[in-house]
Amino acid sequence: MEQENQTGLKEFVIVGFPGLLPEYYGLASAVMFLVYFCTLVGNVLFLFLLFKERSLHKPMYYIILNLVISDILFSTTTLPKIIARYWFDAGAISFTACFVQMYFVHYFGTVNAVILLLMAVDRYVAICYPLRYPMVMTNFNVCILSVSTWIISQVGPLMMVIRAYPLPYCASNAIVQCYCDHIAITVLACTDRTPYGFPAFILAMFALLVPLGLIVFSYCAIIVAVLKIASTQSRLKTMSTCSAQLIIIALYFLPRCFVYLASNVGITFSTDLRIAIIMLYSLLPPMINPLIYCLRTAEVKQSLIKRFRGANVDIEKPDVPENQN
Template identity: 35%
Template sequence: MQVILFCLRVGHHLSYSMSDSNTTDFTNPSTFILLGIPGLEGSHLWISIPFCTMYMISILGNFTILIIVKMESSLHGPMYYFLCMLAVSDLVLSTSILPKMLRIFWFGSIEIDFSACLTQMYFIHCFAMMASGILVAMAFDRFVAICDPLRHCTMLTNPTVAKMGLAIALRGAILVLPYPLLARQWPYCRTNTVLHSYCEHIAVVKLACADVRVSSYYELFVAFSVIGTDVFLIPMSYIQILRAIFRLPTREARLKTFGTCGSHLCVILVFYIPGLFSFITHRFGHNVPLHFHILFANVYVLVPPMLNPIIYGVRTKQIWQRLLHLFTPKQT
């Protein structure tokens, strides 16, 4: 996801000052200005309706997943632990963006404190990287379960799953930390207006009146070395999984085994395909309006947290049955 967020940066910035002209010197601004979706300011109220709906579905769905996994002892296994990690990362990611965005759309609250902006930047990129790492862990879980099922319980024990989760969290927390630290040290003397609805890393640092290539190169390094590795490992896992599936003797066995991967494959597609589309439109769609890039960037970080619990709830039999049990009146 870091690749996508990097590629959604903008090259031109609208000058803005709360009290004076665009030459106002604010080397260390106390606030930034978030414009929302530039070019669609008149439609902010209408745009907020689907965005708010997606956020509420995301909150309800991910909390439901967490509650069901906690209540149902049969779901206390590696795949569902990773699913809970993904639900938490989705909740933090969407919550770090939506409340402020809705305040912009509904109340015109376009100012954000400088430190709050850097904090939002950190949480967005950190938990996006965590989500990518969790998808890799889930692919590894499916790989072991299908290609070496006899060792699944011994390899992916609860302590091992906990260590994997900790490693994923530390990877995101440590590698993203330089983003706000570098952004804080740059002087901002051109404008404090961010052409975005949230504090995306490059959109912020490009406002600096300094050579910010260190920030740009570091984000590229993280994007291609870390996220690129994730994108490589997942297909490699599924190539081995598909080879194991096609070696099964019957069609029914192949379909049943492949069905255990269906939910995870759908989540992977929801997470990475919009990112690839965004990358292509940014690199080659030079005539695509800025508001389209920003609108799609918002949809990209809102849709996966909304769809992930729906996909797993519908396609995972144990979760679906437990959900029906919760909401079906008991017979007396």
């Protein structure tokens, strides 16, 4: 290809943590394999419960379904390669495959941000406009919003890849990161990356801050609505329905905001620490999210208990006295 002739590179090498000593490679690969295994088991278990339990066939859980699928795909896109790098010393990745991975990394990140926004909108309508909720947040409407999310989220990452792929890569092929992302790749280009890096930064900020701003607005409105409830018990019950989502949102957005803010205000820290923070906010939420759904959402918890106990009655089905006639 013309790009390969221009760059002279046939492949990149995933470095991972540059300061990690070789004697800890086995431990690092084992930890990441455990994270990947727990992520798959937890999210697949949630998928199983969702498809088996009719009581979970509701708009909120269909929104969570999209988050679960995105988490599985993101972890599968990123973790196997870095595990192979430390387990089998197989850090090489082809030139084209690296850009494919970059596309999916940013694509699934964008999808996650928008899905978290949909979760906040669902709670906003349910609490602030409860009478309109059955008409607004129908399964059909959620399906349309979800499909739109997966389609529209492709635009930004696709533009980033199209602009970054033809750059001349004639310097080092070592990617100081655990997976191929836009910054880690474009810093290796033998040209001024400003015309390419700044638009990508704007796209990333748009994909992150617009959903975050709307989420903050939604929950501020929710808090105002909750404070108007007279009963303290009702307030606590209402807020408990949002607590699981608030935990997920905090895990996803806060570390990202810290990294972006630190990069733009001149806060510097070691490369290994920066990569560790990126790995935490990239891979910890997909692993923890299923635990949050099960432990903080009563319906999912009850469905899980029902399956383990082998119960064959509906969760919310009331006891009906036998007919004595």
